[in-house]
Amino acid sequence: MARMIRSSAMTLALGCILLGLLALVLFAAPLWYAWQGTIRAGRTEILQADAQRLTDVYRRDGVDGLKSFIDARIRMQIAGDRILLLTDAARHPLAGNLPAWPDVPTRPGDYRVQVAIGDHGTGDHGVQMALVHVVRLGSYDLLIGRDNRLFAPLEQRFWYGLAGAIAVLSIAGMMIGFITRRALMSRVDSIRQTVSAIIHGDLKHRLPTRLRDDELNTLSLTINGMLDQIELLVHGVRNVSNAIAHDLRTPLAELRTRLEGLATIRPSRDETFAEIDAAVADVDRVIRVFDALLRLAEIDAGLRRSGFVSVDMTDLAATAVEFYEPAAELMGITLRFESDQPPPVSGDPILLAQALTNLIDNALKFAPAHGRIEVSVRGRPDGAVQLAVTDNGPGIRDAEKAKVVERFYRGDASRGTPGAGLGLSLVQAVAKLHGSTLELLDRRPGLQALITVTPAPLAAEPPGPPAGPGASAELASTALPARQPYPTVAAP
């Protein structure tokens, strides 16, 4: 019960009931007073007229005449609506239908008083509220009143009506509260059950929603959206952990087998060395995956934004193209470079270079024999620089586009090629760091990978001299001494 009262629906219902009662009282009270006032005024008039008549009798016939008049009147009593009492100065009743002087002063005036009307043949009306008028006739006191018998049923009905209204209001209010609470509780319960199912690990569940768009429904829809996102993320994490497990487990398993083989078989010297070389290669694979993951985490955390400097994208791309040119030539692929010489933008030269080499690397992997790869750097009017690598390879199906940037995802086309499936993830992370995303556009045939470096305000520190006098101008990342932590051995 306490829980029921604490429920918000019940609280609301109780509040409504109280408000309803207040309205009822505010409505009934003036009505009651107006009614009572009208009755009182009317009666006072009647009583005064009555008193006048009795006074006339007294004046004409004296006290005995009045006594007999009163007696006669009481005998012929028109029901018990008249209260009459004549007393002498000592308050001894001389005539009338009241046994004793009621609790009113003898001063002439109108009073409201409780009176007990005696049995005078017409029935006992018992104690009741009556309006009385008191007059003094010589040394006698006369009390004239009317009882409320006529109005009693009306008043009673008024009170019954009010009580009924209160009862109906309260019961209806409680019922509405109860029903609302039940409806609310059933929906809240279903939400609670769903959520507890989710807590226990079943992310497939969704909150029930209705067509009607009420508050709870809106909330449910929002929560469902959140659950979709969580499921996606959990799925992603699960995929990544599976992939990590796979990518690390495979070389580790090979390594283990090799070492175990060496320990048990004890092969010849040459074979042993060959196995050790292979084992070192296995370890290197593990380290590579590790490094790539750490680098991604580092970029994702946004730690490197502080290291932004002014970067000439043309230099950076030219270096990368030149770096890959011999390899492309060897594979019979044409590698072209184009730039409209945009002004420098702020960015991380090391990461941008790595992202670009990853893109060219990918393009080389997937370009057909005698294929074409084009690297282009274009400035946009708003100061951003677009870096694009276009190949005429098989491209990426739309369905796969979202997946290729996922960590460890390896498309069907890349099976059997080296790599851990982290290349495009890194490009994506670098693009994100520079305020854009990696766009993969169809160039039928082929694919264009595009990242945009948006002009972010440079850090407060003034940019240093572009490149040292001895350093070759085509060096990509010699933009700032601060960002060149590795000593360039060959440069003086």
Next chain:
Amino acid sequence: MKILMVEDNERVSQFVVKGLQEAGHTTDHAGNGRDGMFLAASEPYDVIIMDRMLPGDIEGLAIVEVLRKTGKRTPILILSALADVDDRIRGLRSGGDDYLTKPFAFGELLARLDALHRRAQGVNQEVPLLVGDLRLEPMTRKVTRGERPIILQPREFKLLEYLMRHADQVVTRTMLLESVWDYHFDPQTNVVDVHISKLRQKIDAQFDRPLLRTVRNAGYMITAAD
């Protein structure tokens, strides 16, 4: 070379010290910062290998800083498991000359120590570099082998210059990436090998004696020796 290794990991230091001795270097080992500081300050070494995280109250970088402040110019290679770019920058700013992250290949360590030592002996920009009959003039950027001039692209020139400045030493792919292209990451494909073979085409193909050699599991070496 006389080398000091400051490293607390027993296994790593044993392995490195043994390897360095086999390569013909005299090697001292300090297992903590205090000993390392003492040895580095008092003995004349050619190169110091400094681990960053050391037991006790003295950190690797602090030793490097103190040594630099007291005017010691001994080349220092910082060895650390902290691989973040920021950590590298901190290491090099404190006065280290090179930074190698753990885990590392011994060949890489050896090659970098050689390079550091060579660099510390001073580089004369004007003196032509000679390896056998191959001659490179840094000032005029002329390359000849025997009597025949060899035409090189700017980057090929840079590559050859680096190799020749480290003649008779193993130079790893990572070292080439860092110093010739300024790439501080590992591209997925072995593009460096292609550059080397292109260079080899130009300097070795038409001659009886190949000078540019591939050292298995390590890198490359240019040498006139047999």
